Amino acid sequence: MSENLVENYRAVREKIDETCKACGRDPKEVTLIAVSKLKPLEDIETLIKADVNDFGENRPQELKKKFDEVSVPVRFHQIGHLQTNKVKYIINKTVLIHSVDSYKLAQVIEKEAAKRDLFPDVLIEVNYAGEESKYGVSKEEAADLIKEISSNFRHIHIKGLMTIAPNVDDPEKNREIFRGMHELLLDIKSQNIDNVDMSILSMGMTNDYTVAIEEGATMVRIGTAIFGERTEQI
Numbered sequence: 001m002s003e004n005l006v007e008n009y010r011a012v013r014e015k016i017d018e019t020c021k022a023c024g025r026d027p028k029e030v031t032l033i034a035v036s037k038l039k040p041l042e043d044i045e046t047l048i049k050a051d052v053n054d055f056g057e058n059r060p061q062e063l064k065k066k067f068d069e070v071s072v073p074v075r076f077h078q079i080g081h082l083q084t085n086k087v088k089y090i091i092n093k094t095v096l097i098h099s100v101d102s103y104k105l106a107q108v109i110e111k112e113a114a115k116r117d118l119f120p121d122v123l124i125e126v127n128y129a130g131e132e133s134k135y136g137v138s139k140e141e142a143a144d145l146i147k148e149i150s151s152n153f154r155h156i157h158i159k160g161l162m163t164i165a166p167n168v169d170d171p172e173k174n175r176e177i178f179r180g181m182h183e184l185l186l187d188i189k190s191q192n193i194d195n196v197d198m199s200i201l202s203m204g205m206t207n208d209y210t211v212a213i214e215e216g217a218t219m220v221r222i223g224t225a226i227f228g229e230r231t232e233q234i
């Protein structure tokens, strides 16, 4: 099994590299985040031995526990919805919060960061397709939220956008969403907002990451293709 994990990871990485080359992008532009949520620490340790460094978790307590127990420091990404009362668990343990979806959450991140003298990197989560079941601001609200956060909170560094595309059988169905996210990123970037750097576009999961990369993703978040199916549905 542990052999498989490493093989799976390498197969995904290879597919990313091939996809980049086929569409004229530099593979170094795309970071692969191994989404280890609900998987045991041993799986993380197995991948660490194969030089994997970026892991994604969606539950703050689980991220904290794995951070505390892992044998060597690695880069943990907070990829799932973050409740305001959980910020304190992860603020000094994550390299990037992918899921800032409200002014209120940013306010708490700012307060906890200021207390600890930290300058956390964050992405703004956009619910591009407007799905009711998903968190994230609408594409129309994204720029305004970014302006409000960056003008009021000096500890927070906004680095880009994140989206979770709809769960579809054919990844081509998400192409327009990924393309729209890239356009939104470029549009906000062109506004040159102080203290905002639109360099990261986090999109693409097991079922649709190649299409996401073709449309400009710089971070893909892959769970199932590396670790296998999860027993609990998120």
Ligand SMILES: *Cc1c(COP(=O)(O)O)cnc(C)c1O
Binding pocket: 035, 037, 058, 079, 080, 164, 205, 206, 207, 221, 222, 223, 224, 225, 234
């Ligand atoms: C679980 C999860 C992923 C990974 O999904 P897979 O389909 O297993 O690759 C990516 N992003 C977020 C936010 C997740 O919660």
